Amino acid sequence: MPVKTSCPYCGVGCGVIADRDASGAVTVRGDPLHPANFGRLCAKGSALAETIGLEGRLLAPVVNGQETSWDTALDHVAEGFARIVREHGPDSVAFYVSGQILTEDYYVINKLAKGFIGTANIDTNSRLCMASSVAGHKRAFGSDTVPGCYEDLETADLLVLVGSNAAWCHPILYQRMVAAKANNPACRIVVIDPRRTATCDGADLHLPLRSGSDSVLFNGLLAHLASSNAIDRAFVDESTTGAEAALQQVAGQTVAQTADICGLAEGAVALFFDWFAKTERVVTLYSQGVNQSSSGVDKVNAIINCHLLTGRIGRPGMGPFSLTGQPNAMGGREVGGLANQLAAHMEIENPRHRDIVQRFWQSPIIADKQGLKAVDMFDAIADQRIKAVWIMSTNPVVSLPDADRVRRALDACELVVVSDCMRHTDTTRHAHVLLPALTWGEKDGTVTNSERRISRQRRFLPAPGAARADWQTVCDVAQRMGFSGFDYPNAAAIFREHARLSSFENEGTRDFDLSALNTLDDRAYDALTPIQWPVTREYPTGTPRMFETGQFFTPDRKARFVPVTPRAAVNATSRDYPLVLNTGRVRDQWHTMTRTGKSPRLLAHVFEPYAEFHPDDARMAGVENGGLARLTSPWGEMVARVVVTAEQRRGCVFVPMHWNGEYAGDGRVNALVNPATDPISGQPESKHTPVKAAAYLPKWHAFILSRQEIARPEAGYWVGGLSGTCWRMELTGDERPASWRDWARAQLRVGQDDIEWIAYRDPKVGRFRYAAVRDGRLEGCVFIAPDHKLVSRSWLSGLFAEQALSANARMSLLTGQPLDAGQDVGPIVCSCFGVGQHQISAEIKKGAASVDEVGRRLKAGTNCGACKPEIGKLLRGAAVRDSQAA
Known part of the structure; x- marks a missing residue:
């Protein structure tokens, strides 16, 4: 069903x-x-x-390396936390949770920490993606309110994307924007990003600003709006305060000055400012490029100031819009998932709010001060101020900045508890207690997306092994610690309590209000359809758009302008570290790959971590396209494959953040990342780390393809996973084995019986190829070279689908070329249909002149559309080559 x-x-x-x-x-x-x-x-x-397969799943509780019963594990956790609180006080324990748990899980863990243990030392990995936006909203609106909805993107005439590669990071929303632009000839898209990303493919203007200069750009826009008489004076007078101070801050800032500081062409800046000033319906969408900064909150407010000055908020097709990174980052904000919040959007430092929450929970205590935010929390674990930590559904040894310090901190911690669905992650390796959690398809509850829309995640798979819902685990620990109020029969009961708290003594004073949902019975909860909060008796079907009346949630009901003084990034570049490291996502991977890394077709798009250099920076560093580079910062180092492209801004390097110790050696970029944080939001500076680069030149390079999983090396650069039709590993080394043949056979682990070996050897050059065949089928192959210039893997992986190798296939294994043995589709462009770059290029040569025509011929780009920018790039490259040839 x-x-x-x-x-x-x-x-x-x-x-x-x-x-x-x-x-x-x-x-x-x-x-x-x-x-x-x-x-x-x-x-x-x-x-x-x-x-959703069970490979690698954590299916039973583990205490000190031994599988055990739930009773034993829960007793161990409850007794450990109770003892440490008793001996060292409530702030000696902490909880680090995730935007991937459900709202019901989030609610009970916050209730336990803040209302019963009495500590606000509970933070979330959402601190790494949207905390600056939360703080900016609260400064401007008096509440953490996203004003608009997705429909605004389809009614706007100007879409401004700032620090957002939405084409890869929010692809379905981006395709809605592109479709809206196609249907509205007046619509323009502006992308503001140091890199030329896939999102620029649909843009009318790209502003490749200098890293970290966003506040300067939007301050310049504010000054231009004032001087060009684009002020909505009625709105500013009636619905805001502080405009005079904000305008005084930017007085005299010219377009030319703005362009110079931002490293942009003056004409391009003038065009953007003119479009913004003259376009009524403007939505400014921003994401991690704005938030992940030591001045992220100021950047958010610089953007909001421009919308307040023009009155472009609370109406269709306009407003500032924060694109959150995780499925339930906003649900976590609703229940107080951050260390500086209380549940239901109440404030931990507000005595009235503390009283409301404590009376509602009937709790013995309530945390009365902010807890430690993510980076500070792990610093406190490192110096043993925090002696016990419970980590839930996140992988901080990979995702936090200065990640090696996080690893050392966990090793020094007295009690580390990890709730996860996977047995082996970089973080679970440091746990004293592992608690098996349900994952997507097995758990039941709610999440809230970027437009405040609450949706149900429903169970359709049975719980595997001993895995349980996170809320059940938390409640069992709470009861073992002697606390009442945690005897929920199901997730629906938790949601009802969550909704009741949102409306308790609210009376319109708080934005988050689910009063129309606080009596949902179990059946109605099961049937709940997507709905945007607030959901009140006045708005029982939800509220798509906020602030339509010009009323906000400050004491005087007016929005606040915030004067912004641009600040340089903490830890600037230097002679020793001349490049700016910028981290982010790739199209087909998610966070630290514990889920997406299990999909062969998703790994086929980008298999290795890479470092993207401008050609000038590549020459200065002595690295070449396709080779390997070692990146070093004051905090750590990594090795990545080099991509040289003019689409990268000079002076910057981009590296994806996904790879971890389970999929790569030396591939964790957050080991390098600057741990500086925004002083207000606590969000780390993930977009600006000073680094240096140098060529990494091992003695040999190799790749292995095999039907069975390949053992990981203990040292050196390696990347492995299930890609396409087979297991794949890329690896290097500095010591040559005595026998390459014996080494290759050891890697493939196919035994000697009934194996036919195909081998090519060129010892003088240092190139070797070995293939193992059993009953006519390819079992595995190993290709070795003295440099990174090894043959394409795509046609080789295709040979694993053949029931019997042809004569051409056998010869191809010797020559290292397809020889019609299998099609070399090239790097995968369309993951949905497995279409490669060479296939697309071939159709372009045959006359396919548009993205749509390529789609009609190959289906590429006809499902989710996320590969359309890459197809467009291939088309443009072919057109340039044709014009040069002519």
Whole structure:
């Protein structure tokens, strides 16, 4: 029976329909009725069924390395936390949770920490993605309120994307923007980003500003709006305060000055300012490029100031819009998931709010001061101020900045508890107690997306092994610690309590209000359809747009302008560290790959961590395209594959943040990342780390393809995973084995019986190729070279699908060339249909002159559309080559 649920990846919050047949096989498709995606899914969402296998799952509690019963594990956790609190006080323990747990899980863990243990030392990995936006909202609006909705993107005439590669990070929402632009000839898109990303493919203007200069740009825009008489004076007078101070701050800032500081062409800045000033319906969408900064909150307010000055907020097709990174980052904000919040958008330092929450919970205590934010929390673990930590559904040894310090901190901690669905992650390796958690498809509850829309995640799979819902685990520990109020029969009961608290003594004073949902019975909860909060008796079907009346949630009901003084990034570049490291995502991976890394087709798009250099910087560093580079910062180092492109701004290096110790050696970029944080939001400076680069030149390079999983090396650079039709590993080394043949056979682990070996050796050059064949089928192959210039892997992986190798296939293994043995499709461009770059280029040569025509011929780009920018790039490259040839 089909089950309607929601996607567990980004903050778009797409609806998913999951089908499970009699054999247990699962298929997924987009929900055509869900208002976030109307049936479309990106490559990650489309591949969800490939990630639900039980390989690598944590299926039983583990205490000190030994599997045990739930009773034993829960007693160990409860007794350990109770003892440490008793001996050292409530602030000696901490909880680090995740935007990937459900709202009901989030609610009970916050209730336990803040209302019963009495500590606000509970923070979330959402601190790493949207804390600056939360703080900016509260400074401007008096509340953490996202004003608009996705429909605004389709009614706007100007879409400004700042620090957001939405084409890759929020692909379904980006495709809605592109479709809206196609239907509205007046619509323009501006992308503000140091890199030319895939999002620029649909843009009318790209501003590749100097890293960290966003506040300067938007201060310049504010000055231009004032001087060009684009002020909505009635709105400013009636609905805001502080405009005079904000305008005084930017007085005299010219377009020329702005362009110079931002490293932009004056004409391009003038054009952007003119479009913004003369376009009524403007939405400014911003994401991690703004938030992940030591001045992230100021950047957010610099953007909001421009919307307040023009009155472009609270009306259709306009407003500032924060794109959240995780499926339930906003749900966590609703329940007080950050260390500086209370539940239901109440403030921990407000005595009235503390009293409301404590009386509602009937709790013995309430935390009365902010707790430690993520980076500070792990510093406190390192110096043993915090002696016990419970980590839930996140991987901080990979995702936090200065990640090696995080690893050392956990090793020094007296009690580390980790709730996770996976047995082996970089973080679980440091746990004293592992608690098996349910994952997507197995758990039941709610999440809230970027437009304040609450959706249900519904269970359609049985709980595997001893895995349990996180809320159940938390409640059992709370009861073992002697606390009452945690005897919920199901997730619906938690949601009802959460909704009741949102309306308790609210009376319109707080933005978050679910009063119309606080009496939902279990059946109504099960049937809950997507709805945007507030959901009140006045608005029982939800509230798409906030601030329509010009009333905000400050004491005087007026929005506040915030004067912004631009600040340089903490820890600037220097002679020793001349480049700026900027981290981010790739199209087909999610966070630290514990889910998406299980999908062969998702790994086929980008298999290795890479470092993207401008050609001038590559020459200065002595690195070449396709080679390897070692990046070093004052905090750590990594090795990555080099990509040289003029689409990267000079002086900057981009590296994806996904790879971890389970999939790569020396591939964790956050080991390098600057741990500086915004003084208000506590969000780390993930977009600006000073680094240096140098060529990494091992003695040999190799790749292995095999039908069976390949053992990981103990040292050196390596990247491994299930890619396409086989297991794949890229690796290097500094010591040559005595026998390459014996080494290759040891890597493939196919034994000697009934194996036919195909071998090519060129000892003088240092090139070797070995292939193992059993009963005519390829079992594995190893290719070795003295440099990185090894043959394409795509046609080789295709040979694993053949039941019997042809004569051409055998010869190809010797020569290292396809020889018609298998099609070399090239690097995968369209993950949905497995279409490679060479296939697309071939169709372009045959006359395919548009993205749509390529789609008609190959299907590439016709599902989620996330690969359309890459197809467009291939088309433009072919056109340039044709013009040069002419």
